[in-house]
């Protein structure tokens with residue numbers, strides 16, 4: 118049965134974001150703000166960088182505000198002003214990624230002005246942007262979100278999102294895959310990877326893919342075949358999964374943007390689950406100095422050493 | 424030549440072509456994703472969804488071998504790919520925006536260098552276009568001089584009729600041959616009306632004006648505001664029916680391997696990265712500028728055509744909502 122998800126608060130959230138943005142830009146507290154603005158298609162939204170208080174009224178928050186804007190603060194995006202303090206509009210899931218980037222010394226908290234969004238959910242990919250938010254149209258990540266209200270921001274509008282309990286699709290899919298034999302599981306992923314066209318949209322939107330040169334772009338030596346064929350595709354997806362283990366905060370941008378509908382975040386979430394079980398580590402709102410895979414404690418699981 | 428074909432007979436035609444050993448490529452669902460792919464039987468064809476990727480890959484695959492080598496001791500053997508091995512193909516259910524891109528691609532692949540891989544496949548393919556009955560607000564074929572019933576690029580064109588079946592019209596010898604070889608499946612045209620076709624909401628762009636602005640504004644602050652947020656992926660180019668850049672790589676071992684041709688995209692930073700380390704398109708707006716320049720200026724300069732058919736795929740799939748129709752409209756108003 119289709120359930121409607123209440124997004125009535127988004128109008129008030131939008132107003133609050135606008136007036137805060139206006140205030141901090143006018144007062145010179147920030148030099149620029151990365152947020153969302155309405156776009157041409159009905160109901161659509163797009164990332165925008167504003168630098169003048171007059172533009173604050175362009176900012177919006179709607180179910181079409183899908184992007185994790187944290188990507189614009191990393192090294193990969195050299196064009197965004199890096200001088201002074203930058204404001205950024207963040208949903209809870211996006212904030213977890215920002216916090217991860219702070220832990221990796223990519224960003225400093227004091228250089229950011231965090232405008233948190235009380236968020237009931239956003240639309241899934243391939244849904245027309247003017248569609249209402251329902252249990253059918255909502256992004257899979259929002260079905261199991263524990264971050265509707267971001268913590269530790271400089272400003273959060275006062276509204277409280279109302280969110281119904283929805284079936285957790287990632288959790289169910291991970292359980293299904295775990296129950297398969299390794300051969301069956303491999304067959305499943307092989308089929309998924311075979312769809313990849315190597316457009317690297319998943320990499321380009323990932324806030325954690327900030328390497329100046331991705332291993333997969335190197336050709337001296339050629340580490341990974343560049344062709345979208347089984348060998349290169351498998352290598353790329355394994356590199357991606359391993360390199361994001363213990364880092365991916367679950368914003369699921371990779372999966373949202375994949376033109377080939379590959380369930381990319383499923384793999385990352387499975388890795389996150391392993392990390393939780395092995396090292397009791399979870400991406401959250403607190404900055405960790407070191408990720409679980411680059412620190413050692415005596416409590417670490419040793420059972421794999423035989 | 425004008426004819427009529429029922430849905431049943433269209434299916435029978437496809438099954439017959441498959442039985443004859445032809446490759447029949449049409450929109451089908453691959454694990455839920457609509458793609459142009461070879462059909463096993465006519466039942467797989469879908470007509471109600473625009474495939475995620477375009478029809479160009481029937482001639483210009485995502486990746487193909489163009490040569491192979493083996494090395495034993497001092498003996499090196501190089502082997503060409505024999506284009507004779509490309510199968511006779513019928514591309515069916517092609518949307519007007521995809522079909523119209525094919526003659527656009529012909530121009531570049533038969534220009535100063537004849538790309539035998541593209542041209543040989545092209546020669547062996549018959550294109551059966553299908554009028555669109557549904558458009559969304561990303562579609563803008565009507566803005567670039569095409570329409571949901573445009574027959575450009577089709578050898579045979581199908582228009583769905585009220586009460587079922589399709590009106591068929593041929594536009595080339597290939598189209599006529601296809602009909603004549605299976606004459607029993609076609610009947611004389613009846614006077615049923617076409618079903619209501621799609622109506623994209625976009626008004627025609629003044630493409631001359633757009634080009635005139637592009638001619639003068641290689642350097643302009645507008646590029647920054649248009650494309651600072653572009654993240655530099657290949658999504659827009661890879662789903663585009665008209666984009667045609669490719670990269671050539673060698674893959675294999677010391678003993679044997681293949682030379683391969685892959686799709687490439689001007690959005691990638693690596694696209695113009697020189698061996699020296701210098702990159703003339705060192706920032707994303709410069710890369711995105713090339714996309715617009717190539718589509719609405721350079722291609723026009725060289726071939727007198729626009730390198731965009733308004734399919735809207737890049738708009739729907741851009742991770743950061745970059746909307747080429749909005750951009751071209753903005754330029755046309757400058």
Ligand code: SF4
Pocket residue numbers: 208209210211236237238239256258259260262263264265
């Ligand atoms: S995961 Fe949570 S915070 Fe993120 S968009 Fe969905 S509901 Fe909002």
Ligand code: SF4
Pocket residue numbers: 312313314315316317318319320371374375376377378379381
């Ligand atoms: S976005 Fe999808 S198709 Fe593109 S490289 Fe990533 S997995 Fe492959």
Ligand code: SF4
Pocket residue numbers: 659662663664665666718730731732733734735736737738747
């Ligand atoms: S540029 Fe975009 S809209 Fe135009 S043909 Fe290519 S994918 Fe379609």
Ligand code: SF4
Pocket residue numbers: 652653654655656657658659660690691711740741742743744745
């Ligand atoms: S315009 Fe969009 S799809 Fe194209 S390279 Fe930029 S981010 Fe990727």
